Amino acid sequence: MIVKKYVVTDIKEAFEKIRVELGKDAVILSTRKIKKGGFLGIGAKTYIEVTAATSDKKEQQSEEKGQIYKLQEILSKSKTNNPQNVEEISEIKKMMVELKSMISSQRTNEPQWVESFRKALKKQDIDDEISDKLIEYSKMKYQELDFSNENTRLILSEMFLPFINTSVPDLKGRVLFAGPTGVGKTTTLAKLAAKLKLSEKKRVAVITLDTYRIAAVDQLKTYAMLLDVPIRVAYTPKEAKLEVEALSDYDVILIDTAGRSQKNDLHMSEIKAMSEIVSPDFTFLVIGMQYRSEDVKEVLTKFSMISPTHVILSKMDETSALGHFVNVPNFLKAPIAFITNGQRVPDDILEANNRELAVLLSREVLKYAKSS
Known part of the structure; x- marks a missing residue:
């Protein structure tokens, strides 16, 4: 060493x-x-x-090699003598346990509190690179974290805060909603339409480009009727441009798009073409919080071609992992604007606040770290 x-x-x-x-x-x-x-x-x-x-890598390799040679010697001995020899089999098992323990120790070499902390961060699906930074910072500043102490939640909250970027924009002009299938873009758009009209008293119009799903068009028409806002359906990029121009007198135009798989290059090129035609003032990328961290990375990479200005995290009520509070802003370099946590329109949508999100995440991490 x-x-x-x-x-x-x-x-x-x-x-x-x-x-x-x-x-x-x-x-x-x-x-x-x-x-x-x-x-x-x-x-x-x-x-x-x-x-x-x-x-010391050379020393480590030499020790491992020596252990392997010793193990091979025992195995060879057990073959030449009585295979039922209990002592030899016992010695082999003991050697296997020691070897496994040695390798495990060399891989981690972490104290118990670090191991508990790492597991808790993993449980919340926080990206490994971010987890490493949090753990190293903890070692440097606090030497050790006591997860049985409720005050540790405040420490964790302050640690998460720099990683959580939030910003709620004053919406005006053209606002495009995009994202993969099944994340709740249409319902989220309806929630924001209600918020903008009822709470902020803005003149709102809606355009849907999601002509692939009849149900989505009908759903938006129902919401538009209840809110008494105009709705237009555009089937082509040219129609989308004309509808945007026709509604230019409104304070906000909310534009829905069809859910697109990040794995389908043709779909991604379609959404890029629509974005270029519409030329939005704001682009919301809607991401489901039930997605795994690796899936979110892929979604963010592919949808970066439309230059999202903000992120909406949807379906918080469908997961117990809150790691995307820190993952998404760091992967995409764009702030979280809203969180949705249910199907009710317009109630189940929250303005993102970095301190509130840090408190929620720290509470979940501390709960798991205590029990591990």
């Missing part, structure tokens, strides 16, 4: 030096504040002394 000490002015500097000199698998053993310089303690500057360590 290689152990090194670093005297630095801040945590960021320590991270950089450790990664360069010891590699990404290095672990922090301890941190402490020290004073240097000055005269008789006067004018001394405060520094941070960080002790880090990493396994």
Whole structure:
């Protein structure tokens, strides 16, 4: 094992030096504040002394090799002698357990609180790279987190806060809704239409480009009738452009699109063409919170071609994992504007607030970390 000490002015500097000199698998053993310089303690500057360590790869490989040779020797011996020899079989089992434990220890080498924290972050489907950053920050600033202490929730909340980007825009002009199939774009559009007209007293119009599903058109027509707002159906990009121009006197034009699979290049090119024709002032990418982290990455990558300005996270009521509060803004570099948590129009939609989301996420992480 290689152990090194670093005297630095801040945590960021320590991270950089450790990664360069010891590699990404290095672990922090301890941190402490020290004073240097000055005269008789006067004018001394405060520094941070960080002790880090990493396994010597050659030594590690040699140990593993030695264990394997020893195991092969025992196996060979058990074949030449009586195969029913209980002692030899016992020795083999013991060696297997030791080998497994050694490899596991070399892979993680993490204290119990870190392991619990990592599992809790994984349970919330927080991206591994973000989890690593949170854990390293915890080691640096707090040395250890006590998950039995309710005050830890406040610590977690402050840690999540920089990763949660939210912004609720003052909607006006053309607003495009896009996203994969089944995320609730049409219902979300209706909720915002009701909010804009009833609460903000804006003149609202609706255009649907989702002519693939008759039910979607009928659904929007019903909502439009109840809200007393005009609705237009456009079947082609040319019609979409004409309808947008015809409704230009309205404060806000909400434009619905058909759900598109991120795996279908033709579908993605269609939605891109529609976006270019409509030329929206705001583009909302609607993503279901029940999606796995890897699926969300793929959706965000493919839909980035339409340059989403904001994200709406839908169906929060259908999952217990809240990791997309931090995942989505960091994957896409666009803020979360709204969260939907049910089917009721217009009630089940919330304006995104980074502090409130950080509190919700920290509560879930702490709950699982306590039990693991």
